[in-house]
Amino acid sequence: MGLNTSSNQGVSSILGQNMRQREESHINLLYVKIVGVRNLRKADLLTQSDCYVSLWLPTASARKFRTKTIQNCKNPVWNETFCYTIDSRAKNMLELKVCDEDRFSKDDDLCIIYFDIAKLRVGHKVRMKFLLNPQEQEELEVEFTLQNTLDSPENITTNGVLVSREVSCLEVNGQAKKLEQQSTKEELTLTVKGSYEETQKIVLDADSGFRTRDPIVFHCARNNQTTLDVALPNKMCCINSSKEESVPLNSPPFHEEIKIAKGKTFDLHISAKDWPKDLDVRLGFDLCKEEQDFLCKRKKYVAAALKKVLQLEEDLQDHEVPVVAITTTGGGTRSLAAMYGSLLGLQKLNILDSVSYITGLSGTTWTMVDLYEDANWSQKYLAEAIDKARKHVTKCKINGLSMDHLKYYYNELKKRRQQGYKTSFVDLWGLLLEYMLHDENDCHKLSDQREAVNEGQNPLPIYTAINLKKNYSAQDFKEWLEFTPYEVGFWKYGAFIRPEDFGSEFFMGRLMKKCPESRICYMEGLWSSIFSFDLMYFWNATFDSEDFWHRWTRDRVKNIEEDPVLYTKPHEIETRTLTPAGPLSAAFRDVLTGRPTVAEFPNFLRGFQLHNEYLENEHFSTWKDTVLDTFPNKLAETAEDPLSLADTGFFINTSCPPLLIPQRKVDVILHLNYSGCSQTQPLDLIERYVSKQGIPFPRIQLSEEDRKNLKECYLFEDAESPRAPIVVFFPLVNDTFKKYKAPGVERSPTEMEEGEVDVSSPCTPYGTNELSFSEENFDKLVKMTDYNIQNNENMIVQALCRAVEKRKQQASMHHKGAFIKGKEF
Numbered sequence: 001m002g003l004n005t006s007s008n009q010g011v012s013s014i015l016g017q018n019m020r021q022r023e024e025s026h027i028n029l030l031y032v033k034i035v036g037v038r039n040l041r042k043a044d045l046l047t048q049s050d051c052y053v054s055l056w057l058p059t060a061s062a063r064k065f066r067t068k069t070i071q072n073c074k075n076p077v078w079n080e081t082f083c084y085t086i087d088s089r090a091k092n093m094l095e096l097k098v099c100d101e102d103r104f105s106k107d108d109d110l111c112i113i114y115f116d117i118a119k120l121r122v123g124h125k126v127r128m129k130f131l132l133n134p135q136e137q138e139e140l141e142v143e144f145t146l147q148n149t150l151d152s153p154e155n156i157t158t159n160g161v162l163v164s165r166e167v168s169c170l171e172v173n174g175q176a177k178k179l180e181q182q183s184t185k186e187e188l189t190l191t192v193k194g195s196y197e198e199t200q201k202i203v204l205d206a207d208s209g210f211r212t213r214d215p216i217v218f219h220c221a222r223n224n225q226t227t228l229d230v231a232l233p234n235k236m237c238c239i240n241s242s243k244e245e246s247v248p249l250n251s252p253p254f255h256e257e258i259k260i261a262k263g264k265t266f267d268l269h270i271s272a273k274d275w276p277k278d279l280d281v282r283l284g285f286d287l288c289k290e291e292q293d294f295l296c297k298r299k300k301y302v303a304a305a306l307k308k309v310l311q312l313e314e315d316l317q318d319h320e321v322p323v324v325a326i327t328t329t330g331g332g333t334r335s336l337a338a339m340y341g342s343l344l345g346l347q348k349l350n351i352l353d354s355v356s357y358i359t360g361l362s363g364t365t366w367t368m369v370d371l372y373e374d375a376n377w378s379q380k381y382l383a384e385a386i387d388k389a390r391k392h393v394t395k396c397k398i399n400g401l402s403m404d405h406l407k408y409y410y411n412e413l414k415k416r417r418q419q420g421y422k423t424s425f426v427d428l429w430g431l432l433l434e435y436m437l438h439d440e441n442d443c444h445k446l447s448d449q450r451e452a453v454n455e456g457q458n459p460l461p462i463y464t465a466i467n468l469k470k471n472y473s474a475q476d477f478k479e480w481l482e483f484t485p486y487e488v489g490f491w492k493y494g495a496f497i498r499p500e501d502f503g504s505e506f507f508m509g510r511l512m513k514k515c516p517e518s519r520i521c522y523m524e525g526l527w528s529s530i531f532s533f534d535l536m537y538f539w540n541a542t543f544d545s546e547d548f549w550h551r552w553t554r555d556r557v558k559n560i561e562e563d564p565v566l567y568t569k570p571h572e573i574e575t576r577t578l579t580p581a582g583p584l585s586a587a588f589r590d591v592l593t594g595r596p597t598v599a600e601f602p603n604f605l606r607g608f609q610l611h612n613e614y615l616e617n618e619h620f621s622t623w624k625d626t627v628l629d630t631f632p633n634k635l636a637e638t639a640e641d642p643l644s645l646a647d648t649g650f651f652i653n654t655s656c657p658p659l660l661i662p663q664r665k666v667d668v669i670l671h672l673n674y675s676g677c678s679q680t681q682p683l684d685l686i687e688r689y690v691s692k693q694g695i696p697f698p699r700i701q702l703s704e705e706d707r708k709n710l711k712e713c714y715l716f717e718d719a720e721s722p723r724a725p726i727v728v729f730f731p732l733v734n735d736t737f738k739k740y741k742a743p744g745v746e747r748s749p750t751e752m753e754e755g756e757v758d759v760s761s762p763c764t765p766y767g768t769n770e771l772s773f774s775e776e777n778f779d780k781l782v783k784m785t786d787y788n789i790q791n792n793e794n795m796i797v798q799a800l801c802r803a804v805e806k807r808k809q810q811a812s813m814h815h816k817g818a819f820i821k822g823k824e825f
Helices: 289-309 332-348 362-371 383-394 403-418 425-437 446-452 520-527 535-543 547-553 583-593 618-622 632-640 681-693 704-708 749-755 775-790 793-824
Strands: 021-024 027-038 051-056 077-087 093-100 108-116 125-133 138-148 155-158 162-164 167-176 186-191 199-204 216-221 227-232 246-248 254-261 264-274 324-328 355-360 460-468 479-483 488-490 495-497 505-507 510-513 556-559 576-579 599-601 643-646 668-672 714-716 726-730 740-742
Touching: 027 051, 027 093, 093 138, 093 632, 108 125, 199 216, 227 264, 289 355, 289 460, 289 793, 324 332, 332 362, 332 383, 332 668, 332 775, 355 362, 362 383, 362 425, 362 460, 362 520, 383 775, 403 425, 425 520, 446 520, 460 520, 668 793, 714 793, 726 775, 726 793, 740 749, 740 775, 775 793
Parallel strands: 324 355, 324 668, 355 460, 668 726
Antiparallel strands: 021 155, 027 077, 027 138, 051 093, 093 108, 108 576, 125 138, 155 162, 167 216, 167 264, 186 199, 186 227, 227 246, 254 264, 460 479, 460 643, 479 488, 488 495, 505 510, 556 576, 599 643, 714 726
16 A cells, blocks of 8 residues: 555654654554445435545545445445555544536535544444434445554654655656657656656657656655556556556556557556655744844843843843844835834834844835845944935836836746746736835845844844635635744744745655745735735725625534544544535635735645644644634645735734744734724734734733824733733824924924824825825834834833843742752652
């Protein structure tokens, strides 16, 4: 069953990576006997259903198996048995689909059953009756047998959520006898489902003694049941004169003779060998070594800055130094300009050097990208960087659509396609941003920003995006993806790659096809993709609920009782049935969730399987918030799809989630809000979101008066939760700046006009859709956000003091606990 090889060499470990353990997997044989269906519903108008049952177990085989079709029968009986080789360390979820075969249209899926194989015990046979429709007593009867096998176990690599299997390299050599002269060349198509390559082609011509010059190679999971499908254009070939369409890959090496025409054959020699390539995806839930080193170096800057700001007499010890972070919201050019003012204010207060992280999305990523082109930007006065930004914000953008620029965009997109990328309007948007925000073509890349953080001289930048899924709204399915100069990855899955490899193709954690790293302008286009909206986005913006649409578009899922009832463990998933939505509902769903364009990149999770106990993993559970998280087969399907990345503002307009990773131990978050609608909504939404996830975060308690007339700064703290960060919130408001040009310095009557900064009315010159500002408006916005920071120095200092106190208290309690424990022993 599967690709059996004589070698049992495991996948080499990656040095310096934590939370990855090598486990000896347990290989078992699973026999599934489809007995029959009772009281089958009538899917056709005039006759009974023409029923068959399909089986899919993606952790064992990429192929879907099926019974024969029994026509026009209410109680079909099959007694057909199927065998799988399974690895009990993976989450083996068997999908049984009861279908009605239609001759002239797509087959109808009457019901889908999801059954967790982990409920079965080795050496036992159990006959199950799955109740599909209680009212009609419709049920599917299936017999399961799980047995040990003598197949050699493979070594897997896992972090407790994802599983990387050993990979076999399947080599196919072909040789054809002399072919008759043909006017056109024929192509022999070879397909191995579930492999990295999927499909390869051999060109057949009339040359004497034709043979493949180099082996046709397929990479696939070692013990995965698979077949080699062979086909000619417009007709399937015959194999060994039997009319089968595929070659089972049971025990290579072996030969197969393929008939390609009358009296003509093509001989295939198939062999397999282990492919012990190291993983190129880091599996783990610790900070990468580079980020840990950065934090150690950054502490020196932070400790020195805090000693000065807090007027401390003694230096802070390493364990007393809090982690301070800046998080921002999007808002196009408004957020770009406003962020410069906020950072300038923090710099003037000597607080910028106490910050270890800066997270951004949408327009604030434009500010961050500009700043991190300078390896020492935070050590220089920001006036020069602001002057540069002013020049770009105020210049005419229409020139970006000149004929010369359009030719440049065309050539750059063509070059990007040649490099192996799939281009979209998001890439064109990135090129437009390059013109709007830079003097000339910008060749910088995300990995280049390491120069700005390798000595700890600047805060570590973190850029955010969300991964979406076709036919699902952002409320139903979204996964946070973060980008740093060191890594790109999902904390939900504990999977990370180097920025240089983002956009390259991976399989089972191995780098398969290397593409050049994207220029930073393409990443800016991705992080600020304003073109990924769908109708559901506007519905949520208005009503903040999808209940109405779910009623019409979602598949109906329900848990069902098992007969007999099986003993279950916490990590096992309940048996469920899914009744697909009808064609009208599906069409309605397509309309609601259709997006004009998204940024698509190869998915570096491709090939990974989920661990049997992935739902019990605390790291996965923390970020488990999609409708598919308890459907491992559907998550596996998602990993096979390209990443569909969009601006996080299409879910929540904040870049806060990376700061809530417990490994980063963030003590203080300076939340800088630049959104164009409700100033409190992003903070309210993230507080509501993380509370559902069980992530420590202070409650956002504001009076109705405050919400109507916001002040410049608020401090939120949860004294009962030591793990919850202190949040210092800065909404984008013009409060006391109207009357004061600097903290404590009132405006003269002639200076009052400079304080008139409209950031809230419908006629504001700072609308999100505004790409250009006048110099006057740019300067006013920068000065106002600079002032708002400086005017609330006491609030920031209070938060920093509290953070230092909490660090000292935690250290004292830890020391006291260790002392007591030592005394007891």
